[in-house]
Amino acid sequence: MTLINRLFTGRHASLGGIALLALILIVVMPMALDLYRLNLAGRYLTYAFVALGLVLCWGYGGILSLGQGIFFGVGGYAMAMFLKLEASDPESTSIQTTPGIPDFMDWNRITELPWFWVPFESLTFTILAVLTLPAAFAFVIGYAMFKRRVSGVYFAIITQALAVVLTILIVGQQGYTGGINGITDLRTLKGWDIRDDSSQYLLYYLNAVLLIGCVLIGRWVLSSKYGRILTALRDREDRVRFSGYDVANFKIFIFCLAAFMSGIGGAMFTLQVGFMSPSFVGIVPSIEFVIFAAVGGRLSLLGGVYGALLVSYAKTLFAEAYPQLWQVMIGTVFILVVLILPYGLASVVDRYWPLLRSRLPLARRSSASSSSTTESRP
Amino acid sequence: MDGFTTQELMAILAMQGFAGVSFFSVLLLMALGLAIIYGQMRVINMAHGEFMVMGAYATYLCSITLGQFPGMTDYYLFLALPIAFASAFAMGYLVEWVLIRHLYHRPLDTLLATWGLxxxxxxxxxxxxxxxxxxxxxxxxxxxxYQPTMMxxxxxxxxxxxxxxxFVTLGVWWLLFRSRWGLRVRCTTANREMSGAIGxxxxxxxxxTFALGCGIAGIAGAAFTTISSTGPTSGSLYIVDTFLVVVFGGAGSLLGTIASxxxxxxxxxxxxxxxxxxMAKVLTLLTVIAILLMRPEGLVASKVRR
Incomplete structure (x- = not known):
């Protein structure tokens, strides 16, 4: 298989596949869906950022994190804090005992803006925080764990415990965080109403573009030499270590990258939905993110995106009609995927797409490249 | 902590200590089952909390049923304990057969599948x-x-x-380390192929093993009913703590599990x-995680070579 061939049809999201995704997200969906559904789709796409990160660190790096909600939450809360400060200017909060601070602080008899809220009055700082804070958190967690060679199941359990810790903190310190309700009632971004129709469209497009950017980053990382080493250390960590690589650094990097993407997702979520709450931080959302990646295909960047879209859509569809059935269904789907289809829907596409394509009159030339799809499975 | 005299402080410590004992008991019963399953088989059972709830509901059914007969109400626990154990055991047996046995070589996937369960x-x-x-x-x-002093x-x-x-802990210890069955379990953990070869x-x-771990979770459920009410999601509140207990104690070590x-x-x-x-919960969890980072093998390291 030649290099060109691998670059264009390889297993990490072919360019054609990415173009198709871009077409669907940017052209088809806005045309086919009304604004309400488009906004919903945008919300699902923010989950896709997290699923992408999980494909990278879980599917390729072998690092299962059950705490991706942490990073989604950090990004989302950073954005929400900025928007909340803007929404609580002294004029619109003049009925409070202390005007100019967020309403929930006033309810909790806090009279001064806490120090860690102050920098979030600046949009520049907020954007920087969204881009760096989740990765910084991930760096601290990853450094502490991977340097100690904590991995596999232990890592999963500890990240899960950290997600619990963060949730309890947010819920418990409601004067500083808005508690169980989260940070609500977000209206404007620099005077620009984020809730009217045109801004909803704009935010959706921004979201879609960012997502495709993340897919491209992921693809670039995976097709580089680094991606090879990552796969190698997933399958035989000791051999990579004996070959002289510092395994921990590689793991820290991919974990940070996953956190970075999740953080962007969180911030976009806040912008599109207009609130952020601890129910997107804890165990349940964190595992749901893993479900997205698992159903879509843990070895496929595009699979992660489609998985997030499909599962969330199914959730909205069924949870509205049959709330009782939904939980049983998602549980069953999850079990079946793990048992029968460990590489998710993407593996089905990988298997049948070349067959289908060879029947089509169009591109007969490169159907041989399909053999590469099974190559890297552990 | 000012505002308390030494004597009051001692009384508070003693009472909170005993309040902690109930929590300790449920946690230990849960962790015992999980430690058996994880320590011996490397299977992560995320549905362990649900097996506990199953035992709790079995106890609830027993108390209702026996509540029909006057005079029996006080003794339903003696019926409930074996039934709670048996129902969770049977369910565990079934789950292993349907689900877990296909996933032994993929430990992270057991975690996902049991979450679905x-x-x-x-x-x-x-x-x-x-x-x-x-x-x-x-x-x-x-x-x-029982009031030993005024406070x-x-x-x-x-x-x-x-x-x-x-009693349950002693029973598990005896089963694992003194019975023929425990010998076979430990053999299988140490070397699966060789154990198969010697019959x-x-x-x-x-x-x-899996069913027994689940059965003990059922007993934990029966114990749970006496300190708290049971809802469909009660189990999920305990699962993170329980996992930390097992990991913190050092997987495969009974003593470590008890201590942690x-x-x-x-x-x-x-x-x-x-x-x-x-805040207490946050601090406890963070401390445990910090200690785990310094000592990833847990309090009592198991001597199994991996």
Whole structure:
């Protein structure tokens, strides 16, 4: 298989596949869906950022994190804090005992803006925080764990415990965080109403573009030499270590990258939905993110995106009609995927797409490249 | 901590300590089952909390059924314990056969699959028993409390659960380290192929081990009913703590599991008095994680070579 061939049809999201995704997200969906559904789709796409990160660190790096909600939450809360400060200017909060601070602080008899809220009055700082804070958190967690060679199941359990810790903190310190309700009632971004129709469209497009950017980053990382080493250390960590690589650094990097993407997702979520709450931080959302990646295909960047879209859509569809059935269904789907289809829907596409394509009159030339799809499975 | 005299402080410590004992008992019973399953088989059972809830609901059914007969109400626990164990055991046996045995070589995937199972079981409980929490009438002989001094007041049900936990722990110890069955389990853990070669039915051992772990979770559920009410999602509240107990104690070590359950439960219970439940929990979890990072093998390292 030649290099060109691998670059264009390889297993990490072919360019054609990415173009198709871009077409669907940017052209088809806005045309086919009304604004309400488009906004919903945008919300699902923010989950896709997290699923992408999980494909990278879980599917390729072998690092299962059950705490991706942490990073989604950090990004989302950073954005929400900025928007909340803007929404609580002294004029619109003049009925409070202390005007100019967020309403929930006033309810909790806090009279001064806490120090860690102050920098979030600046949009520049907020954007920087969204881009760096989740990765910084991930760096601290990853450094502490991977340097100690904590991995596999232990890592999963500890990240899960950290997600619990963060949730309890947010819920418990409601004067500083808005508690169980989260940070609500977000209206404007620099005077620009984020809730009217045109801004909803704009935010959706921004979201879609960012997502495709993340897919491209992921693809670039995976097709580089680094991606090879990552796969190698997933399958035989000791051999990579004996070959002289510092395994921990590689793991820290991919974990940070996953956190970075999740953080962007969180911030976009806040912008599109207009609130952020601890129910997107804890165990349940964190595992749901893993479900997205698992159903879509843990070895496929595009699979992660489609998985997030499909599962969330199914959730909205069924949870509205049959709330009782939904939980049983998602549980069953999850079990079946793990048992029968460990590489998710993407593996089905990988298997049948070349067959289908060879029947089509169009591109007969490169159907041989399909053999590469099974190559890297552990 | 000012504002308390030394004597008051001692009384607070003693009482919170005993309040922690109930938590310790449930935590240890849960962790024992999980430690058996994880320590011996490397399977992560995320549905462990749901097996506990299953035992709790079995206890609830027993208390209702026996509540029909006057005079029997006080003794339903003696019927409930074996039934709670048996129902969770049977369910565990079934789950191993349907699900777990296909996943032994993929430990992270057992975690995901059992999470799916947990979702299904939760919904099952909700459909059968309703979303509202149910509680049993605690038997009269467990209701009082024991007062050694004026300020200290120890509820009897806490003592009863502690005694039950002691018996179960001893039973597990005996089963694992003194019985022929335990020998086979430990053999299989140490070297699966060799155990198979010398005539141990390793598949049967796996199934029994998993079912036994689930059965003990059922007993934990029975104990749980005497200190709290049961809802469909009660189990999921315990699962993170329980996992940390197992990992913190050092997987595969009974002594480590006991020590870590005790320290986690006590730390949380004593801190709870001074800083409220949520901060106590945060501090406890963070401390445990910090210690785990310094000592990833847990308190008592197992001697299994990996």
């Amino acid at each position: 947990a979702l299904i079981m939760q919904q099952g409980f909700r459909s059968i028993f309703g979303a509202r929490e149910v509680s049993v009438t605690v038997p009269g002989w467990l209701r009082g409390s 200290i007041d120890i509820p009897l049900n806490g003592i009863a659960i502690l005694v039950l936990t002691l 141990i039915n390793t598949k049967r051992v796996d199934r029994m 359950a005790f320290s986690i439960a006590q730390a949380q219970s004593v801190m709870e008095f001074f800083m409220g439940g949520s």
